[in-house]
Amino acid sequence: MDVKNTPSYLYWLFCQFELITCSYLMEPWEKVLFYSFNLAMLGLLLYTTYICLAFHASSLKINPLKYKNTMSPFSLTPYSLLFTFHTLPV
């Protein structure tokens, strides 16, 4: 299996997935059902991840601006450092 990063490697990976989940043995309509269920699950997962990340990112962005007086130079993350430099020498 020296064909990594090629379409045939992807196809081989897909075959492994089919073998492990037994979708290899399914009838076509069962496969459709199984894959749409899996894709839906995957989509849901990605969507929630996106929402969560957006929420956290925005809370990081907002916090230093909102509480700029309480912000100390010893603040935690590079993010907050960035904002501290912007806001301190007023």
Added chain:
Amino acid sequence: MELHERPRANGCGGARGALRNGFVRGPPGTQINHIVHNGGLYKRPFNEAFEETPMLVAVLTYVGYGVLTLFGYLRDFMRQWKIEKCQNATEREEQKDFVPLYQDFENFYNRNLYMRIRDSWNRPICSVPGAKVDMMERVSHDYNWTFTYTGRVIKDIINMGSYNYLGFAQKTGACQEAAAKVLSQYGAGVCSTRQEMGNLDKHEELEKLVARFLGVESAMAYGMGFATNSMNIPALVGKGCLILSDELNHASLVLGARLSGATIRIFKHNNMQSLEKLLKDAIVHGQPRTRRPWKKILILYLYLDEAHSIGALGPSGRGVVDYFGLDPEDVDVMMGTFTKSFGAAGGYIGGKKELIDYLRTYSHSAAYATSMSPPVVEQIITSVKCIMGEDGTTIGRARVQQLAENTRYFRRRLKEMGFIIYGNEDSPVVPLMLYMPAKIGAFGREMLKRNIGVVVVGFPATPIIESRARFCLSAAHTKEMLDTALKEINEVGDLLQLKYSRRRLVPLLDRPFDETTYEETED
């Protein structure tokens, strides 16, 4: 030290903490114990190893079964609501209130899991099952519920599935000629039992020969190996007796034991400690309820079933007794079949003369079964003589050696490729672990596509996660055939990711032994 001079097959005593069955440390004579035990029993080391199932593989296997089970429930639901056509047997409308017939797990398994891979079994063949075999092509248009034959024949498939250990399944050669001659003398059928008009001179000849081959006083032959076990055990033991049986015994032995009505206790596979404990407990406690002493105790170990080993193991092809260099007189009942190595059909029982005379009169298969067909008898006679070298050639001996060579080579190569292989390193039956349910079907199909016929084995025959492919080697396989087969197995192994081995070997008899097992299986 005296006792070590001549190893005894039934020496299953042994002090606490003594060596376990077959676990040989150093030559037998060097041990300090004065009681014969299994550690000092065998003249040759007993290399039998079982690699642990990798954790990830076990988990993924269960995932696969989980998915299939969920879909099984879905399909059952659809069949019940007539969304899908129901093709399997169901309860009859008139019998709705009776005890359900098709609701246990095996039925669920058959219709929802087995049906998906059913094309890997029962493939009809249409030639002699020698080293190569022709197979009838068949297709299914309704996902394995029914099959239709295309009329084409797949030619010259390398046969890795038949128990044709010594290659005597042939349509040419000495055996075939002799059988054909006898066929023209005696015909094919006998139409009577041994006790009536069906006792031919050929049968007498066969029994004398088999007794000589095995090194026992007397032997008796039957028309079917399965019936030899299941009909003769009830003749030997009955109610009030105790049978100690290995947990992995063949179905024929299990059936015979159950038919006999005796109490059955199960010991762990090949585990002499477990057997000893059960035996001690059973003798101390006596019969269940009445606590009377047992009438007879039959250990299905001193009753040795050599179905697969006879002809295939040992330097002169005389089975496990020969392999371990033991004395056949020490095994009380020697049983085996002619179905495998000898390329014929039937079974035999060998032992003391009194035992065989008793069986001749009391066994069901002697009294009620039609005796063996003469050409089959002749096939056995010729092949046994060939193995013993009495036909004036060394063909038999060469075949036994060829088989041993093929076995070692095939097993070594598979191990090197990284497959998980079970069993003794001299055993011509080679199980290759597949584990996942989808791989059972995929392996059978892919190998057939590459013109190699293999047997795959799944759930009811093995524990649910230990599905495997079972290769049977034969002296008829040439090195080229084995190399072709190995090349294809290697390829399919890469394709299906079957190379699970991480080379952590656990010697069989060091597997943990559960001290508390003492099963009450009462009638």
